[in-house]
Amino acid sequence: DSGGVYDFVIVGGGTAGLVIANRLSENSYTSVAVIEAGDLVFDNKNVTDVYGYGLSFGTDIDWQYESAPQAYAGNKTQTLRAGKALGGTSTINGMAYLRAQKAQINAWEHLGNVGWNWESLLPFYKRSERFQIPTEDQCLNGAAYDIEVHGTTGPLKTGWNTGLLGKSVTSLINATYTSLGLPYRAESNGGDMRGFTRYPATVDRELNVREDAGRAYYLPIQNRTNLDLYTNSFVQRITWDETSTNSTPRADGVQFTDSAGKRRTISAKKEVILSAGALRSPLILELSGIGNPAILEQHGIDVKVDLPFVGENLQDQTTGAGVYSSNTSFSGTADYVGHFSVGDIFGNDTYDLNCTVRDSLLQYAATVVEASGGILDQKVMEKLFMIHYDLIFKDQIPISEILVSPGENQMAFSYWGLLPFSRGNVHIQSNNSTTPAAINPNYFQLDYDLKQQIGTAKAVRKLAGSEALCDVVTEELSPGLQSVPLNASNETWAQAIKDGYRSNYHYIATAAMMAQDLGGVVDTDLLVYGVDNVRVIDASVIPFQVCGHLTATVYAIAEKAADAIKSRYY
Ligand code: FDA
Secondary structure, X not given: OOOOEEEEXXXXXXXXXXXXXXXXXXXXXXXXXXXXXXXXOOOOHHHHEOOOOOOOOOOOOEOOEEOOOOOOOOOOOOEEOOEOEOOHHHHOOOOEOOOOOHHHHHHHHOOOOOOOOHHHHHHHHHHHEEEOOOOHHHXXXXXXXXXXXXXXXXXXXXXXXXXXXXXXXXXXXXXXHHHOOOOEOOOOOOOOOOEEEEOOEEEEOOOOEEOOHHHHHHHHHOOOOOEEEEOOOEEEEEEEOOOOOOOOOOEEEEEEEXXXXXXXXXXXXXXXXXXXXXXXXXXXXHHOOEEOHHHHHHOOOOOOEEOOOOOOOEEOOEEXXXXXXXXXXXXXXXXXXXXXXXXXXXHHHHHHHHHHHHHHHHHHHHHHHHHOOOOOOHHHHHHHHHHHHHHHHOOOOOOEEEEEEEEOOEEEEEEEEOOOOOOEEEEOOOOOOOOOOEEEOOOOXXXXXXXXXXXXXXXXXXXXXXXXHOOOEEEEEEOOOOOOOOOOOHHHHHHHHHHHOEEOOOOEOOOOEOOHHHOOOEOOOOEEOOOOOEEEOOHHHOOOOOOOOHHHHHHHHHHHHHHHHHHHHO
């Protein structure tokens, strides 16, 4: 019995948290506790059903946070989904397994993150992965891969599920993308993403169920006696070792409400690790006295560490949809995706957009600085935005993702901007940990973000109207020619996009890994600046968006961080 004393206490048994729990408890002399607000969901059909995307939305395993009214998008609020379960958001997400573009991971290194680049992260992507080689049948239907970039012995099963749609649809959709000049890309997880692909998912092909962090990283090791899991347990704050003579504060545990509703504390002899997700970990820092003093003092919280960037730099993406009726019904898994560069979307207009954005960078920085209440710095934001601009216009990494879902008498396209400039924040609104936070992603704050979405919406219409699809697609249901006529102005498109968008649920950077003078909250070992033994290990630390989806990168980051923790102690 641990007696409530552990070497490591992990807050949040989600995507990243369970990687850490698994890796640290490999050493049987190391005791680990995971405290998770949600429950086990191994038998929850809304989770396991590989065709069930969205079934869990609005149920009790969805935090369904509400954003602040979005000032640049008609003042409407947005529902921000996140998983509340063992496995975290990996239990409710779209299961896409897509990493990132090399250049954008390399860009992390330009933010003061020595040792973080594509080459150094690739072994950790591989270490986490157990790639299930597609069957012959699946290969005939478009599943393709380069085994060099995949791991085959890690915990996380990736690949294609049994219900892969047939070859005829694959060729049809390929021809559609080719009509826009987008090449076919057989392997999209090797660091070059531009192109059309049939992407792999996090799936257990044998059982035909979702592969989530719980299944991959917890289930196989649940009997380890040095690992304790507290479910239905909600962490309020870190507790501090008041007897420590260290010059920097030292955490000695956490305070939480257990499954019986009782307020408790448990002790961490070595470290407290926050893995509560990008919309939660910064709040726990604030409630523990780490953050912007002005915010902490407003809520009567003693300042342990003055770290003003906690909760700042929030970045998300926005999703739109083009929905078409079809004379054909398709059933099975529809994992077709295109990743488009700025040139693919804007063609001859790319040069003009390039000039407009370059000339706007100082203004973008000023807008973001003002919106942050002066917490962010003009020169720093100019530098960050220059890196961001280079990724889009010089490296020409994908800026838009278009996902095709052929369904029952329907062909739906979802699309989102991969690299919005807009930045928002998330902060506590009270010193009571159950009070909802103020979450403001500032969608469409900067005009590039809207222009990119308009360009992509137009590309979707072109795809649907392409020769390849003309025998299949019958009518545009959404946005519809009534509200957005064929010759619609950009203003009309903008209105339709702002009326119809949703969050892409890819929240990052609220405790960013960056040099402190650039607005960082954690260092390259993901240790919180100014604290001896608290790390943040989850999507909060990702400093810039990735062109893939987040879990692949979150798993890899957590694998790398686990090594950093081990090397400190062993
Ligand atoms: P994650 O949310 O996984 O874990 C945080 C955990 O902490 C949760 O279990 C939570 O309950 C717990 N917690 C929070 N506060 C707590 C507290 N105070 N006390 C105790 N526990 C607490 N990505 C992808 O790769 N492919 C995809 O297809 C999609 N699609 C997608 C769809 C939807 C609807 C969403 C919401 C997200 C996606 N994503 C995605 C994104 C991706 O799933 C997500 O970014 C990561 O899973 C986040 O992992 P983290 O470890 O950061 O947090």
